[in-house]
Amino acid sequence: DIQMAQSPASLSASVGDRVTLTCRPSQTIDIYLNWYQQKPGKAPKLLIYAASNLQSGVPSRFGGSGSGAEFTLTISSLKPEDFATYYCQQTFTTPWTFGQGTRVEIK
Amino acid sequence: EVQLVESGGALVQPGGSLRLSCLASGFTFGGYWMTWVRQAPGKGLEWVANIKEDGSEKYYVDSVKGRFTISRDNAKNSLFLQMDSLRGEDTAVYYCTRSFFCARCNGNWADDYWGQGTLVTVSS
Numbered sequence: 717d718i719q720m721a722q723s724p725a726s727l728s729a730s731v732g733d734r735v736t737l738t739c740r741p742s743q744t745i746d747i748y749l750n751w752y753q754q755k756p757g758k759a760p761k762l763l764i765y766a767a768s769n770l771q772s773g774v775p776s777r778f779g780g781s782g783s784g785a786e787f788t789l790t791i792s793s794l795k796p797e798d799f800a801t802y803y804c805q806q807t808f809t810t811p812w813t814f815g816q817g818t819r820v821e822i823k
Numbered sequence: 824e825v826q827l828v829e830s831g832g833a834l835v836q837p838g839g840s841l842r843l844s845c846l847a848s849g850f851t852f853g854g855y856w857m858t859w860v861r862q863a864p865g866k867g868l869e870w871v872a873n874i875k876e877d878g879s880e881k882y883y884v885d886s887v888k889g890r891f892t893i894s895r896d897n898a899k900n901s902l903f904l905q906m907d908s909l910r911g912e913d914t915a916v917y918y919c920t921r922s923f924f925c926a927r928c929n930g931n932w933a934d935d936y937w938g939q940g941t942l943v944t945v946s947s
Contacts, residue, residue, distance in 0.1 A: 717885075750933045752868075759918055759937035760860075760868065766928030771935065803868055807932035810882040812858075814868040 718742050718806050722815035728823040729794055737789040737818045739804035744784045748808035751780055751789045754817075755800045763802075764789060794820075825849040825936045827919045832941030839909050839945070845902040845919030845938055853877070853897035856922040858934055859904050861915035861943075869915070872904065873922060886912075909945045916940040 719742040729735050739749065747767040752760040762771045764780035767787055777792045791798055799822050804815040831843040845857070858873040872883045872893040881893050892905040902919055920934035 747929055748931050750931075752934075754868075759939055760934075761937070762933055762935050765933035765935075766925055766931035769925070769928060771933075805868075805870075805934075810870075810873070811884040812870040812873075812932070814870065816867045 717811055718745065718809065718813050720804055720806055720813050720815035722802075722804055722818050724818060725816070726819040726821060728821045730823045731794055731796055733794045735791045735794060735820060737802055737820075739782075739787045739789070739815050741785055741787075741806050741808075745806045745808035747783050748806055749780075749782065749787045750805045750807065751778075752803045752805065753798075753800045754803065760803065791820075796822075825921065827921065827936055827938035829917065829919050829938045829941040832917065832943045834944045834946065835909055836947050837910060837945055840905070840907045841909065841943060843904040843906065843917055843919075843941060843943070847900045847902065847919075847921070850921070852895075852900040856924070856932070857895060857902045858920045858922045859893060859902075860918045860920055860934070860937075861913075862918070862940075863912070863915045866915075871917070874902070906943070909943075911945050914943060914945045916942050 721740045723738045749767045751764040754760040768780045779790045801817045801819045826848045828846045859871040874893045890908045894903045918940045919938040921936040925931045
């Protein structure tokens, strides 16, 4: 199975900050990488698919990049509603595995 | 509006069985792969299984192979997960998702809609 390593595990940031989250698969996965946001008690929400494609309805402050074995999710200017846990997921091969998540907290 | 509504979660004893259901609406159910994803309390997401549009292909994570069976009834817009020989480590919220295929994205898959989840607790 492909292991997905996310870093950092958590971070504290302020409203307006630019934050970058990283995801590294245990093997190269082309662009088969998605990002999800999850708030407490809620289902995950798709933000970015195929590494860099913004899902419909997702604000443009979210951006994804990367290919192969390193990917990043960038939030250009944090808003209060962005404090949540973010997961990457590979769909290169089954089982489709998730990273352990990065929790973005308010500083 | 796309909606996925899971049901069937409950408290069950180790070794017991449970059948989860997911009722879909707002889209052509038979035109999509569907997936189950679970999340143990306080933990991350774990992909469990998925099924092709017509039910002819199914894939499972190793930890549930031989114990869980994914199925669907396209006439009833419903997805199912039959869970047998349940263990404590199966305790989780189980989400039903719609998986979409992006042909222009080198064939990437992603879960674009999720249900609210149903809680399965395995405990004596």
